[in-house]
Amino acid sequence: MITVNNILKSYNGNTVVNIPQLTSRQGEMVGLVGNNGAGKTTFFRLLLDLVRADKGEITSNDKNVATTEDWKQYTAAYLDEGFLIHYLTPEEYFYFVGSLDNRSRSNVDEFLKNFEPFFDGSILRSGKYIRDLSKGNQFKVGIAACLLREPQVLILDEPFANLDPSSQLRLIKMLKEWQDRHPMTVFISSHDINHITDVCTRILLMEKGRIIKDFDTTADTLQELESYFKV
Amino acid sequence: MIIKLLSHQWRAFWRSRSAGKNLAAQIFIGFVVLYLLACALFLGLSLQHFLPQFFPGQDIIRVFCGLILYYFSIDILMRFLLQELPVLSIQPYLGQNIRRRQLVRFLNVRSLFQFFNLLPLFIFIPFIVTVIGHAHGPLVAACFAISILAITLFNHFLILYIKRKIIINSWWLVGFLGAIGILIALDYFHVFSFRALSTSLFTLLLQSPWLTVVFVALGIASLVNNSRFLRQNLYFEEIARRGRQRQTTEYTWLQQWGLTGELVALNLRLMLRNKRTKALVMMTFVILLYGFIFYKPVYLKSEHTPMILMGALFITGIFIMGYGQFLFAWHSGYFDALMSLPISIREFIRAQFMMFIAIGTLTFVVSSLYGLISWKIIPFQIAAFLYNIGINSVVVIYFATRSYKAIDLTRSATFNYQGTGMSQWINMLVVLLAPVLLYWGLAWAFNSWVALTVLGLLGLVSLLLQNWWINWLTGQFQARKHTILAGFREK
Numbered sequence: 001m002i003t004v005n006n007i008l009k010s011y012n013g014n015t016v017v018n019i020p021q022l023t024s025r026q027g028e029m030v031g032l033v034g035n036n037g038a039g040k041t042t043f044f045r046l047l048l049d050l051v052r053a054d055k056g057e058i059t060s061n062d063k064n065v066a067t068t069e070d071w072k073q074y075t076a077a078y079l080d081e082g083f084l085i086h087y088l089t090p091e092e093y094f095y096f097v098g099s100l101d102n103r104s105r106s107n108v109d110e111f112l113k114n115f116e117p118f119f120d121g122s123i124l125r126s127g128k129y130i131r132d133l134s135k136g137n138q139f140k141v142g143i144a145a146c147l148l149r150e151p152q153v154l155i156l157d158e159p160f161a162n163l164d165p166s167s168q169l170r171l172i173k174m175l176k177e178w179q180d181r182h183p184m185t186v187f188i189s190s191h192d193i194n195h196i197t198d199v200c201t202r203i204l205l206m207e208k209g210r211i212i213k214d215f216d217t218t219a220d221t222l223q224e225l226e227s228y229f230k231v
Numbered sequence: 232m233i234i235k236l237l238s239h240q241w242r243a244f245w246r247s248r249s250a251g252k253n254l255a256a257q258i259f260i261g262f263v264v265l266y267l268l269a270c271a272l273f274l275g276l277s278l279q280h281f282l283p284q285f286f287p288g289q290d291i292i293r294v295f296c297g298l299i300l301y302y303f304s305i306d307i308l309m310r311f312l313l314q315e316l317p318v319l320s321i322q323p324y325l326g327q328n329i330r331r332r333q334l335v336r337f338l339n340v341r342s343l344f345q346f347f348n349l350l351p352l353f354i355f356i357p358f359i360v361t362v363i364g365h366a367h368g369p370l371v372a373a374c375f376a377i378s379i380l381a382i383t384l385f386n387h388f389l390i391l392y393i394k395r396k397i398i399i400n401s402w403w404l405v406g407f408l409g410a411i412g413i414l415i416a417l418d419y420f421h422v423f424s425f426r427a428l429s430t431s432l433f434t435l436l437l438q439s440p441w442l443t444v445v446f447v448a449l450g451i452a453s454l455v456n457n458s459r460f461l462r463q464n465l466y467f468e469e470i471a472r473r474g475r476q477r478q479t480t481e482y483t484w485l486q487q488w489g490l491t492g493e494l495v496a497l498n499l500r501l502m503l504r505n506k507r508t509k510a511l512v513m514m515t516f517v518i519l520l521y522g523f524i525f526y527k528p529v530y531l532k533s534e535h536t537p538m539i540l541m542g543a544l545f546i547t548g549i550f551i552m553g554y555g556q557f558l559f560a561w562h563s564g565y566f567d568a569l570m571s572l573p574i575s576i577r578e579f580i581r582a583q584f585m586m587f588i589a590i591g592t593l594t595f596v597v598s599s600l601y602g603l604i605s606w607k608i609i610p611f612q613i614a615a616f617l618y619n620i621g622i623n624s625v626v627v628i629y630f631a632t633r634s635y636k637a638i639d640l641t642r643s644a645t646f647n648y649q650g651t652g653m654s655q656w657i658n659m660l661v662v663l664l665a666p667v668l669l670y671w672g673l674a675w676a677f678n679s680w681v682a683l684t685v686l687g688l689l690g691l692v693s694l695l696l697q698n699w700w701i702n703w704l705t706g707q708f709q710a711r712k713h714t715i716l717a718g719f720r721e722k
Binding site for chain 2: 050075087088089092096101
């Protein structure tokens with residue numbers, strides 16, 4: 001599905017991302033872990049062609065993401081609040097995103113009913129613009145807008161960071177259920193190694209732009225990660 | 232304390248991310264400012280020789296007195312358009328152990344570093360020292376000079392106050408513009424004469440110099456009023472935002488154009504829901520009044536009249552210029568998202584063209600009322616309108632693909648009036664200058680009608696080539712996409 005070939009990105013001589021080879025299969029849940037500055041977000045930006053790689057290429061369905069735009073049809077991402085249009089109400093934002101895939105308003109409304117428990121009553125019909133929502137609620141809007149697109153590739157940067165504990169668990173449950181019904185390739189980064197080993201089937205451990213470990217999740221994975229991050 | 236805060240400002244200016252990139256532009260602006268000041272000084276020094284030529288046989292001191300109020304009413308309009316509020320640089324200090332009084336004083340002092348505050352020194356003081364000092368003695372001259380400075384301060388803090396009020400409540404804008412409009416109309420139709428008022432006021436000052444106290448009191452009152460307002464509102468952003476119910480609005484009529492329609496709807500919401508862009512929409516309407524300044528009978532009578540064309544370009548094109556120059560930057564807050572959603576940049580640009588044409592047409596239709604003054608204005612407006620939607624819209628979008636600075640729409644809601652500064656106006660001058668020069672040349676070589684026809688036809692042909700332009704602009708954008716994205720991410 002997604003193939004990385006010799007990708008290299010540096011800022012002012014500091015290598016931020018340096019991945020010689022990486023392939024992800026369809027329907028795989030890939031978790032990225034690593035301390036700040038490991039290059040997780042920059043890697044996501046490269047996947048979305050939001051920064052230009054110094055070297056190498058990334059392909060999605062065998063097409064280079066930097067020279068084609070087909071991947072936009074089936075890829076959804078939420079990296080930070082910069083992915084939300086802050087002066088719209090949540091409903092307007094959902095309708096806008098839906099309209100890009102030719103979905104009608106009623107279709108979007110119908111779809112959003114699935115999110116009622118996740119939204120917890122504080123997003124739809126809240127009478128607020130997105131900019132006035134709390135960070136956690138903004139995140140919920142972003143994630144819901146991604147799933148609304150029914151993507152084949154989903155990219156989420158630190159989805160657990162701003163959510164309250166019950167929303168974190170709901171998100172994990174939702175992602176798993178969604179994956180059963182509608183297989184997609186998921187990239188998630190997180191500092192929460194408990195959650196990420198719970199959700200993901202494959203873990204990439206990043207350090208200073210490199211992938212230093214790449215393994216499928218097993219019962220020992222959590223322990224292995226804990227020993228890496230131990231101070 | 233104030234010195235410390237000011238030194239932070241100084242560093243903020245030199246260390247801002249744009250400082251290095253736009254050094255050339257800043258040097259250019261520096262030269263323009265120096266040039267304008269030199270002109271002002273020259274004007275001030277030679278006022279005593281100019282005035283007798285323009286007003287022969289009249290007492291030049293009386294004439295001078297008559298012009299002062301005119302100057303200050305133009306001053307207040309210019310300040311309204313150009314003067315920037317001190318940027319919301321105090322936010323990081325609000326949580327520190329610094330008294331509010333000090334912060335307010337800092338904001339006031341910071342705001343004084345203004346081109347407009349220097350101008351009267353250069354224009355008025357030479358005349359006051361030489362002519363008035365000679366005729367009425369040094370004491371009167373000193374009082375006169377102090378009065379001029381006091382009025383400058385009065386204007387300075389008044390406009391800060393009004394601008395801050397407008398940010399909170401847009402009705403202040405309507406009120407301010409209404410008042411200005413009425414005053415201009417009264418003077419224009421000779422119901423009431425600024426000049427007579429100004430003459431009697433300032434000749435009175437010459438006879439009884441103690442009246443300076445009144446002006447100084449006015450200046451101080453304006454300062455105190457502004458400070459009081461600031462003290463009470465230093466943290467209004469936390470208070471004012473809460474509890475406003477926001478509504479989901481529908482533009483169903485736009486849905487028939489599919490994605491382009493959705494993008495137009497997005498732009499409409501952008502314009503109407505952010506203070507910064509709202510100010511721009513208001514400006515579009517204000518500029519409609521510029522006709523009273525540009526369409527003077529003197530110009531209408533002469534053979535070829537670039538001034539009329541200038542006015543017509545302004546009136547029918549201000550929106551295109553103002554909105555277009557930040558075409559992508561308006562969306563900088565979420566540009567990453569737009570670039571990863573399935574929106575082609577071609578559609579995005581097409582939507583902008585649609586909006587430019589719609590709003591350009593609206594301003595054109597409304598401003599056609601100027602035809603009531605003289606039918607001669609209409610051909611100018613048609614030519615300017617066609618040129619604006621045909622050529623200037625392309626030029627402006629091209630420049631937008633070269634602007635890498637993000638605009639923070641949300642922050643402008645508080646103390647920030649960024650955007651209507653000098654550099655934008657210089658940019659705008661270029662867009663205005665090309666057609667005016669073209670007109671001038673053609674009108675000089677042939678006549679005004681030929682010049683207007685050529686301008687209008689150029690616009691029309693370019694308009695018919697719009698699809699080609701859209702493809703070209705898309706290519707321009709794609710070539711610089713990553714630079715734009717990187718620039719927008721640096722806030």
